[in-house]
Every structure is written in structure tokens, then in C-alpha cells.
Amino acid sequence: MNDETAIHLRLGEIGLGNYAPYLMNRIMGRYNAALRAEMAELGLTTPKMRALAVLSVVEGPLIRELSVYTVVEASTLSRALDQLRADGLVRREVDASDSRAVRVFISDAGRATFETLWPHMAAGQARMFRGIPEAERQAFVGTLQKMLANIRRHDI
Amino acid sequence: MNDETAIHLRLGEIGLGNYAPYLMNRIMGRYNAALRAEMAELGLTTPKMRALAVLSVVEGPLIRELSVYTVVEASTLSRALDQLRADGLVRREVDASDSRAVRVFISDAGRATFETLWPHMAAGQARMFRGIPEAERQAFVGTLQKMLANIRRHDI
DNA sequence: TCGGGATATTTGCAAATGCATTTAATTCTG
DNA sequence: CAGAATTAAATGCATTTGCAAATATCCCGA
Numbered sequence: 462m463n464d465e466t467a468i469h470l471r472l473g474e475i476g477l478g479n480y481a482p483y484l485m486n487r488i489m490g491r492y493n494a495a496l497r498a499e500m501a502e503l504g505l506t507t508p509k510m511r512a513l514a515v516l517s518v519v520e521g522p523l524i525r526e527l528s529v530y531t532v533v534e535a536s537t538l539s540r541a542l543d544q545l546r547a548d549g550l551v552r553r554e555v556d557a558s559d560s561r562a563v564r565v566f567i568s569d570a571g572r573a574t575f576e577t578l579w580p581h582m583a584a585g586q587a588r589m590f591r592g593i594p595e596a597e598r599q600a601f602v603g604t605l606q607k608m609l610a611n612i613r614r615h616d617i
Numbered sequence: 618m619n620d621e622t623a624i625h626l627r628l629g630e631i632g633l634g635n636y637a638p639y640l641m642n643r644i645m646g647r648y649n650a651a652l653r654a655e656m657a658e659l660g661l662t663t664p665k666m667r668a669l670a671v672l673s674v675v676e677g678p679l680i681r682e683l684s685v686y687t688v689v690e691a692s693t694l695s696r697a698l699d700q701l702r703a704d705g706l707v708r709r710e711v712d713a714s715d716s717r718a719v720r721v722f723i724s725d726a727g728r729a730t731f732e733t734l735w736p737h738m739a740a741g742q743a744r745m746f747r748g749i750p751e752a753e754r755q756a757f758v759g760t761l762q763k764m765l766a767n768i769r770r771h772d773i
Numbered sequence: 774t775c776g777g778g779a780t781a782t783t784t785g786c787a788a789a790t791g792c793a794t795t796t797a798a799t800t801c802t803g
Numbered sequence: 804c805a806g807a808a809t810t811a812a813a814t815g816c817a818t819t820t821g822c823a824a825a826t827a828t829c830c831c832g833a
Contacts, residue, residue, distance in 0.1 A: 472735060473674050477686070481754075482742055483670070484761040485645050490688030491768045492638055497821090506789070514639070518629050525811060530633070532646030537790055539813055561798045561811045579628060586638055589764045598637075601760045604753055605640040608745045612647045653791090662819075681781060693820055695783055717781045717828045 492585050499581045503574055504548065508533040508541040513575040514582075516551060516567035523562050529613075550574055648741050655737045659730055660704065664689040664697040669731040670738075672707060672723035679718050685769075706730055 477483050493507060500510050511531040515522070519530065524542070528535045542565060545551040550571035556562040567575075590598055633639050649663060656666050667687040671678070675686065680698070684691045698721060701707040706727035712718040723731075746754055 470739070472670060472738075477671065477674050478762065478765075479758055480742070481745070481758055481761060482645065482648055482738070484758065484765055485641050486649075486667075487686075487688050488761065488764050488768060489638065489641050489645055493642075494688075495768075501822095508789090511642075514628060515633065518633050523811080530643075532643050532650075534791060535812070536792080536814080540789085543813095556811095559799070559811080561796095563812065582628075582638070583626070586636070589637070589768055591767045593760060593763055597756075597760055600753075600756060602635055602637055602640065604749060604757045605637060605644065606634065607749055608644050609634075609640055611747045612644060612651075612741075612745055664819090679781080690821060691782065692784080692822080696819085699783095712781095715781080715829070717826095719782070 488589065492589065495585055496578075496581060499578060503578060505574070505578070506541065508537055509545055510578065512538065512541055512545060512565070513550065513567065513571055513578075516565060517572060517575045521554070521564040521566050523556065523564055525562070527565055545571065644745065648745065651741055652734075652737060655734060659734060661730070661734070662697065664693055665701055666734065668694065668697055668701060668721070669706065669723065669727055669734075672721060673728060673731045677710070677720040677722050679712065679720055681718070683721055701727065 472480060496510070497507075500506065505513070508531065511533060512527060515527060515530045519527075522530065524535065524538060527533075528538050531538065533541070542551060542553065546553060548570075550568055552566045552568055554564045554566060556564050593601075628636060652666070653663075656662065661669070664687065667689060668683060671683060671686040675682075678686065680691065680694060683689075684694050687694065689697065698707060698709065702709060704726075706724055708722045708724055710720045710722060712720050749757075
């Protein structure tokens with residue numbers, strides 16, 4: 462079946478269980494929900510957790526960039542960062558060359574908090590991929606990367 | 618690399634762009650955000666849209682089942698259904714054999730609303746998969762189905 | 774069959790979220 | 804180079820969300 466045909470199919474004809482966005486939302490819903498208890502214990506919400514995750518890997522991004530990475534609205538992210546800062550997990554710093562912009566840095570305490578959470582995230586991922594051969598996992602991630610390139614609206 | 622090794626890697630060592638949950642959250646975040654404008658125009662939120670989508674395919678599920686299908690909390694779903702009912706898009710019906718339980722049915726108006734939204738959803742999916750060969754898409758969906766089987770906690 | 778525990782859904786309430794607006798600073802254009 | 808248009812981030816506000824508790828019903832074992 463080619464693209465032109467596929468786009469005219471109804472959901473009922475495809476079937477929920479064959480519609481990729483449905484499957485992905487459902488899988489991520491479970492992954493995120495499973496993490497929520499651990500996050501709550503650390504005083505984190507999803508936006509706060511995502512910010513820490515990205516900041517543990519990306520050094521001092523602008524808030525606007527962090528918003529893209531985390532897929533969190535700028536206003537929501539701004540408040541999440543307020544809270545993270547109040548807990549000493551991140552630090553804001555006005556950008557040297559553009560004083561409208563703010564860069565965000567993770568602190569040692571922030572890193573430690575994320576290190577506590579990470580094993581649960583890794584376990585969640587491992588559970589998702591249980592019984593799926595390495596080659597298939599790699600192909601899957603490769604397809605995800607192509608998909609992200611297709612839909613992202615920023616060059617980040 | 619085998620499972621035992623992989624689970625001990627740090628996020629920084631894997632890289633955000635190779636961590637499947639990150640990629641999936643980001644892709645679905647965009648897919649959902651792109652749909653939000655169309656949904657708002659129809660007076661729908663994400664839970665309401667998901668409920669209509671599932672109800673267009675599954676006949677008269679219990680609210681509890683709908684909650685699993687849509688990955689929406691029961692309390693949130695209950696209120697979403699209130700609103701859908703107020704707009705005449707769904708109908709509640711006490712289950713014949715268990716008077717605690719409620720079955721939900723989509724109305725003709727609900728179907729019509731979903732039919733209006735569906736082309737945008739299909740377009741979003743098409744955009745995600747742009748340039749990805751059919752065989753790769755099928756393999757991808759096959760992996761998603763295995764993953765859902767791995768993480769779901771219900772037999773739905 | 775009676776009562777305790779489980780289950781399905783709804784509701785109260787505080788917290789989180791998204792949109793629109795505001796503030797401040799930069800860049801573009803004539 | 805002045806002023807308009809754009810951009811980054813923060814804030815006001817109404818809505819949405821999730822957890823916990825309430826309500827109603829069902830099921831199981833003594």
C-alpha cells in the first residue's frame with residue numbers, strides 16, 4: 462500500500478493496534494506513569510524531570526532550546542525551572558551576548574537527583590525492549606531518528 | 618552489547634538521540650501539539666479526542682477499559698466524558714450485569730466530530746513517516762506491538 | 774446469607790498546565 | 804540611526820489534571 466492510499470484509510474480500517482501514534486502514545490503513557498511515583502518521591506514533575514535529564518547531557522542551553530529538547534511549553538518550563546532553582550538543582554545565567562536570553566545549568570545536587578532517578582528510567586526502557594533482539598532495537602531507534610527529523614520544526 | 622551492560626549505561630553515554638523513550642516522547646509531543654489547534658477548534662482536549670478515537674473503533678467499552686485504551690486517568694476521563702456528553706458526542710449507559718460499571722457509546726455527532734479531526738491525525742502520521750519505506754514502517758509498528766505487550770498491565 | 778474487602782466511577786481540592794499578555798532586549802528596514 | 808517588528812522569558816488567569824476520598828455495588832468466604 463502506498464502513501465496516497467494509506468492517508469485515506471479510516472482508523473477503523475487500520476485498527477488501533479496498527480496505528481503507530483496510538484501505540485506510541487500508549488507505550489509512553491505507561492513509561493511516564495510508571496516513573497511518576499519515583500519522581501513524586503524526589504519532588505519532581507514530568508517537566509522538571511525532563512529538564513534535569515536534558516541538562517545532565519546538554520551544557521547550559523538557552524531556555525528556548527531546553528523547551529524544544531524537553532517538548533515543554535516555555536511558560537511551563539519557566540515555572541519548572543523556578544522550582545528546580547528553589548531546590549538548588551539548577552542555576553540560571555543571563556546569556557553573555559543576548560541579555561534577553563537565559564542559560565540554564567545543572568548543579569551537583571541536580572546531577573545527584575537525576576542519578577537517583579536514572580536507574581528507574583533505564584529499567585523502564587529495558588522493560589519496554591524485553592525480548593526484542595539487539596538488531597531490531599537498533600533498527601527501531603534508527604526509524605525514530607528519521608521520524609524526529611521529519612517532524613521537528615527546529616534544527617535542534 | 619547485551620541487556621546487562623546496557624542497563625548500566627548513563628544517559629550521557631547513550632546520548633539523548635539514541636535513547637528510545639526520549640525520541641518517542643519528543644515525536645509524540647510534536648504530533649500531539651500539532652493536533653492541538655485543530656482539537657481546540659472542535660472544543661476537544663487530548664483526553665476527549667482520544668476517547669472519541671477509541672470509541673469510533675471500540676463499541677461500548679466500560680469506562681475502566683476506555684481509561685486503559687486512552688491512557689487517561691479514570692478521574693480525568695470521567696470529566697472528559699461529562700463534557701463530551703454535554704455536547705452530545707457520547708452517551709453513558711449503566712452496564713446490564715454490573716450496575717457500578719458504565720459503558721460509553723459514541724453518537725453520530727461524535728462520529729462526525731472525529732471524522733473532521735481524523736484527516737489531520739492521518740496527515741500527522743504521514744508526515745512522521747515521510748520518506749520511510751513501507752517495509753521499515755511495518756517493522757517499526759511490529760516492534761511497537763511487542764513493546765506494548767511488554768509494558769501493559771492489563772490484557773486489553 | 775452476612776459482612777469485610779474489592780471494584781467502578783465520581784467528586785473535592787490543590788497543583789500543574791497552556792494561552793494570552795507583558796516586559797525587556799535585539800534586529801531589521803527605510 | 805530611529806522606529807517598527809521580532810524574539811526571549813516571565814506572569815496573570817482560567818482550565819485541566821491527578822491524587823485521595825467518597826459513594827455505590829459486587830464478590831467471596833465463614
